[in-house]
Amino acid sequence: MTTQVALITGASSGIGAEVARKLKSKGYIVYGAARRADRLAELEADGIRTFEMDVTDDASITAGVKGIIDETGRIDVLVNSAGYGLLGSVEETPVGDGRHMFEVNVFGAMRLTQLVVPYMREQRSGRIINVSSIGGKIYSPLTTYYNGSKHALEVMSDCLRLELGQFGIDVVVVEPGGVRTEWPKIAADHVEKNSGQGPYARQARGVAEGLRLSETGSRRYVPAAVVADGIVKAVTAKKPKTRYPVGYGAKAVIRLRWLLSDRAFDSLALRAARGSGA
Ligand code: NDP
Numbered sequence: 680m681t682t683q684v685a686l687i688t689g690a691s692s693g694i695g696a697e698v699a700r701k702l703k704s705k706g707y708i709v710y711g712a713a714r715r716a717d718r719l720a721e722l723e724a725d726g727i728r729t730f731e732m733d734v735t736d737d738a739s740i741t742a743g744v745k746g747i748i749d750e751t752g753r754i755d756v757l758v759n760s761a762g763y764g765l766l767g768s769v770e771e772t773p774v775g776d777g778r779h780m781f782e783v784n785v786f787g788a789m790r791l792t793q794l795v796v797p798y799m800r801e802q803r804s805g806r807i808i809n810v811s812s813i814g815g816k817i818y819s820p821l822t823t824y825y826n827g828s829k830h831a832l833e834v835m836s837d838c839l840r841l842e843l844g845q846f847g848i849d850v851v852v853v854e855p856g857g858v859r860t861e862w863p864k865i866a867a868d869h870v871e872k873n874s875g876q877g878p879y880a881r882q883a884r885g886v887a888e889g890l891r892l893s894e895t896g897s898r899r900y901v902p903a904a905v906v907a908d909g910i911v912k913a914v915t916a917k918k919p920k921t922r923y924p925v926g927y928g929a930k931a932v933i934r935l936r937w938l939l940s941d942r943a944f945d946s947l948a949l950r951a952a953r954g955s956g957a
Contacts (some may be wrong), residue, residue, distance in 0.1 A: 684751045685914070686710045686744070688734060688791065689760035690727070691718035693860025694810060697907035698758055699727050702914065710747050713761065734761045734787025737778065744794040754795045755803060758929050759788035760810045764825045764866030766886060777824035784828040785835070792839065796848065805848040808913050809836045810906075813856050813924065816933045820882050820949040821870055840921065851913045852922045856929035857900040863893035885953045894922025901926040 685702050689695030689712025696718075698709040701727055711722045712732035728750075734741045747754055760907055765772065765780040765877035799805025814822060815829030832853055840850040856865065867890035875881035893900040909925035924930045936944055 681753070682706065683755040683806075684708045684710070684747065684753050685745060685756035685758065686712065686791075686795070687758045687760060688712050688732070688787070689762060689810075690722060690729065690732070693760075693862060693903045694855070694858060694906045694910070695758070695760035696722060697836045697903040698910045699915075700725055701907050701911045702756070703727050705911065705915065707756070710743075712743055723818060731830075734791070737790065740787070740790050740794065744791070748798060754798050755804065756808070757791055757795050758785060758808045758810070758910060758914070759791060760910075761787060761812065762828075762933045764814075764822070764862060764869065765873075766821050766825055766866050766870035767883070768821055768824050768877075768879040771877055771879065772824065780824055781828050781831070784825075784949050785831050786898040788832065789835065796843065796846075799843075799848045800846040805846075806914055806919065807836075807839070807843075807848065807850045808910055809850070809852050810910070811836070811852050811854050813854055813929050813932050814892055815852070815854060817887075817936045817944070817948070820952045821879065821886050823832075825866070827866065837921075849919050850917045850921075853906065853910055853913060854922060854924040854929055854933065855891060855901075855906045855909075856924075856926035856932065858903055858906050858926055859893050859900040860903050863890040863900065866890050882952050885951075887912055889951065892911040899927050 685707045687695050687699045691713030703709045709727045711727045711729045714733050722729050730743050732739045759909045762784040809830050812829045814826040815833040818826050833901050836850050838853045867887040870883045870886050906925050909923045913919045913923050924933055
């Protein structure tokens with residue numbers, strides 16, 4: 680069988696880096712992409728091919744995919760893991776910041792999809808894994824832009840699955856709960872910067888407190904390897920599920936959203952955002 684070729688975005692850190700290593704160990708030719716060259720150098724040492732790519736920069740995405748095709752002639756797997764959490768109240772967060780996060784979390788994934796699909800369609804096989812979040816299924820205060828981006832990614836993945844299934848291309852969504860990576864710290868920094876001082880300070884403190892638990896070894900945040908295992912399962916399964924909720928409480932929280940009325944879920948989400956100190 681031809682060696683399968685995988686492109687992983689967000690490979691300089693966290694979930695993407697773990698997925699790149701795990702797929703490499705399974706015999707895939709793996710390309711890892713992100714902006715930070717020094718971090719990518721660490722992956723190169725493990726035999727992963729890397730290139731710098733900013734998913735908001737069309738020239739950089741186009742050149743990256745072209746490079747893979749020039750070298751290998753094919754692409755079998757795309758894992759869209761690049762993403763971050765811009766948290767803060769809508770009142771205080773610049774709309775341009777929200778727009779930029781959508782460029783990374785949503786449009787970057789769509790542009791990459793657009794570029795790899797012609798090759799996958801030609802091969803009549805391929806798999807696109809979009810790393811969403813439980814935030815793509817639920818909601819909470821001060822996460823309007825982030826959860827909005829992940830909700831968008833969820834439904835766009837569903838639409839794509841129906842468009843691409845006819846060509847043998849699977850589209851799969853992975854929904855992590857809390858994961859111990861750089862993500863929670865970056866999100867906590869954002870919520871403190873955007874909303875830590877003004878009228879939303881109390882909620883911001885509660886949200887940041889929950890996120891900072893990731894720095895304490897709390898079991899609410901699973902290691903990136905746990906999510907990477909879920910992604911590898913999605914990549915290698917003969918017939919993948921459409922969704923893989925992974926990590927602490929992910930399945931339960933998503934189920935709760937469906938079981939509870941909006942009012943009841945509102946109370947739960949507000950209580951969670953209150954933290955222990957408020
Ligand atoms: P990390 O912060 O550890 O990794 C995020 C990755 O995204 C980095 O490699 C970063 O690379 C890359 N990235 C960010 N902006 C850009 C950009 N403009 N262009 C290219 N790459 C970019 O977080 P995780 O590994 O945890 O996050 C991976 C995915 O999982 C994200 O989509 C996140 O939303 C999702 N997720 C994470 C959860 C968590 O608790 N950690 C929970 C639920 C979902 P660089 O800065 O070098 O470009």
